[in-house]
Amino acid sequence: MKRLFICGFLFLYINFSYAGEWGVSPIRIELLKSNPTSSVTVTNDGKTALNFIIKEMEWQQDEQGNDKYKESQDLVFFPKSFKLEGQSSRVIRIGFKNPPSGREKAYRLFIEELPPEK
Numbered sequence: 643m644k645r646l647f648i649c650g651f652l653f654l655y656i657n658f659s660y661a662g663e664w665g666v667s668p669i670r671i672e673l674l675k676s677n678p679t680s681s682v683t684v685t686n687d688g689k690t691a692l693n694f695i696i697k698e699m700e701w702q703q704d705e706q707g708n709d710k711y712k713e714s715q716d717l718v719f720f721p722k723s724f725k726l727e728g729q730s731s732r733v734i735r736i737g738f739k740n741p742p743s744g745r746e747k748a749y750r751l752f753i754e755e756l757p758p759e760k
Contacts, residue, residue, distance in 0.1 A: 691725055
């Protein structure tokens with residue numbers, strides 16, 4: 643199973659990963675109180691259809707630099723799952739449900755390729 647992460651500090655940050663025949667672009671997006679929405683594009687350069695599911699996690703690091711994840715409902719994104727035909731792309735829209743006030747937060751959006759349908 644392949645994974646791609648999106649994270650951020652009061653903005654979303656994308657660690658670009660091009661694994662196999664699919665990828666995500668752009669590498670980084672910012673979500674700010676003044677600009678609470680953005681999008682990324684998932685592209686399938688292969689010839690076969692791929693299925694994806696997306697999960698949101700709040701992200702922090704402990705004192706030793708280890709990643710800590712906690713389920714979050716702070717973001718809204720669409721679609722949450724989708725099928726991407728070969729040689730095509732799909733836009734994922736991302737935004738805050740309620741723009742944060744005060745404290746910075748970081749998130750990772752896991753875009754996971756699901757096993758092929760049988």
